[in-house]
Ligand code: ATP
């Protein structure tokens with residue numbers, strides 16, 4: 001059977017630290033996210049939101065259990081795990097190369113699929129800095145993605161989630177107070193609500209709107225889960 005069939009996530013007593021003998025940064029988080037739900041994660045700076053996103057992909061030291069589609073992630077090899085879940089960090093790093101190589105590093109998809117994803121995500125509407133032309137699959141991405149704004153890099157990562165058919169998307173939203181990139185933000189919000197509507201989404205939220213229309217809201221404080229419920233419940 002094709003795995004993962006859905007994007008259900010169950011987390012039990014998850015704790016995390018950044019080094020094996022370092023302090024716990026997340027304390028005993030337990031929660032369940034049904035397939036297709038969108039969860040907005042909120043909390044003040046340093047509360048552990050980004051740490052949670054890293055923990056779900058076992059990028060740092062964790063204790064406890066994470067079940068993805070009923071399978072403990074400890075039983076899934078990391079390559080398989082990370083190719084089925086798309087995580088978009090606050091500042092995505094890109095590969096130096098073309099847009100195509102970033103979107104489809106293993107050359108598995110045809111041009112129509114890649115172009116459709118870029119169009120849906122809205123990347124073609126954006127211009128490349130210092131370049132008059134629009135972006136194409138062959139546009140160069142300079143080291144780490146330096147010639148794209150952070151928002152544009154997040155849009156590219158969303159297009160990659162579409163191409164891969166990820167069932168679970170974890171997005172660490174760019175903090176708009178740091179970078180008032182409203183156009184890219186509108187595109188990102190539109191992708192999350194349209195093309196990626198059926199994908200389970202865990203969104204570290206900096207916007208009121210993300211929280212208002214989320215299925216569930218998670219409130220973190222000092223690495224602890226303080227609240228988890230529907231907007232109406234909280
Ligand atoms: P923000 O809203 O500013 O993005 P956040 O909620 O994402 O904050 P985290 O980055 O998860 O917060 O940080 C949680 C705690 O983990 C903080 O005490 C922070 O200092 C610590 N921390 C974060 N990254 C590291 C790291 N690479 N090594 C050690 N400690 C870290």
Ligand code: MG
Pocket residue numbers: 049050051090172
């Ligand atoms: Mg963060």
